[in-house]
Amino acid sequence: MSVLKKFRHSASSASKIKNAPQVFIADKIFGIKQPxxxxxxxxxxxxxxxxxxxxxxxxxxxxQAYAKKKWEKLK
Amino acid sequence: xxxxxxxxxxxxxIAKELQERQMNRPDQYQxxxxxDGSKFGLKYPIVGFLDFSYHKNYNMxxxxxxxxxxxxxxxxxxxLQQSLYWKLTGEKRRFALLYASDKRVNFIEISKQDLERxxxxxxxxxxxxxxxxxxxxxxxxxxxxFPYPDLNSxxxxxxxxKQKITELYEELI
Numbered sequence: 001m002s003v004l005k006k007f008r009h010s011a012s013s014a015s016k017i018k019n020a021p022q023v024f025i026a027d028k029i030f031g032i033k034q035p036x037x038x039x040x041x042x043x044x045x046x047x048x049x050x051x052x053x054x055x056x057x058x059x060x061x062x063x064q065a066y067a068k069k070k071w072e073k074l075k
Numbered sequence: 076x077x078x079x080x081x082x083x084x085x086x087x088x089i090a091k092e093l094q095e096r097q098m099n100r101p102d103q104y105q106x107x108x109x110x111d112g113s114k115f116g117l118k119y120p121i122v123g124f125l126d127f128s129y130h131k132n133y134n135m136x137x138x139x140x141x142x143x144x145x146x147x148x149x150x151x152x153x154x155l156q157q158s159l160y161w162k163l164t165g166e167k168r169r170f171a172l173l174y175a176s177d178k179r180v181n182f183i184e185i186s187k188q189d190l191e192r193x194x195x196x197x198x199x200x201x202x203x204x205x206x207x208x209x210x211x212x213x214x215x216x217x218x219x220x221f222p223y224p225d226l227n228s229x230x231x232x233x234x235x236x237k238q239k240i241t242e243l244y245e246e247l248i
Contacts, residue, residue: 003217004208009112009121011156014200019152022224024204026240029217035233042082043141046175047126049086050139054093055100067083 003029045070084177085141092173092180093127093137101127101137108163115162115198118205123160135169135184136160145174145181151193155200157185158193166190218247 016024026032106125157170231237
């Protein structure tokens with residue numbers, strides 16, 4: 001019998017079991033999720049803006065507008 | 076500087092670095108990679124998402140790491156992550172990490188040797204999860220398989236999360 005339910009391996013879960021197994025257990029076994037942190041938000045927004053710049057070759061104003069919209073949506 | 080400004084300035088540097096490398100619009104963004112784990116002797120499947128995939132001229136995946144302090148050498152966990160994606164994409168693509176702060180970037184391509192070594196490590200860790208899962212008959216068994224957590228670690232910097240973990244372990248003591 002498996003205690004893990006609907007589990008899928010990922011880089012994140014393999015990292016957690018190594019660096020903070022109790023956080024892995026909280027998440028995957030007890031369903032206690034770690035909140036979305038500032039660093040993750042910053043990373044996701046930066047990635048999205050970079051992609052936007054590469055794809056659209058936008059003006060500075062367009063970059064600012066897109067960045068604000070993305071930040072508000074993800075925060 | 077606010078976190079928003081940091082993200083914005085980092086993004087501009089990321090785009091500039093990629094443009095200077097003639098890596099303009101990625102062919103795919105957040106490409107999903109998935110594999111039935113049985114191929115690697117695992118019971119559970121493996122899933123991942125690749126940041127920027129360039130297929131045509133580069134055959135390269137670039138993983139963006141936004142950070143306050145840009146490292147000169149890649150973080151070991153980041154190499155482990157890329158090795159997993161390297162394996163899931165059939166070992167045919169090149170992988171690079173692009174570290175970025177609001178002031179500087181560092182683009183580091185990971186060698187095949189490093190990917191191979193890291194893959195052995197991450198596979199070991201995934202198998203460890205499954206071995207433990209086979210041994211543990213209850214949720215409590217899982218929790219009792221490791222020491223009491225260091226609640227001063229940054230993993231517990233969120234007050235609400237720390238409180239929930241404290242309550243969970245208080246019940247077990």
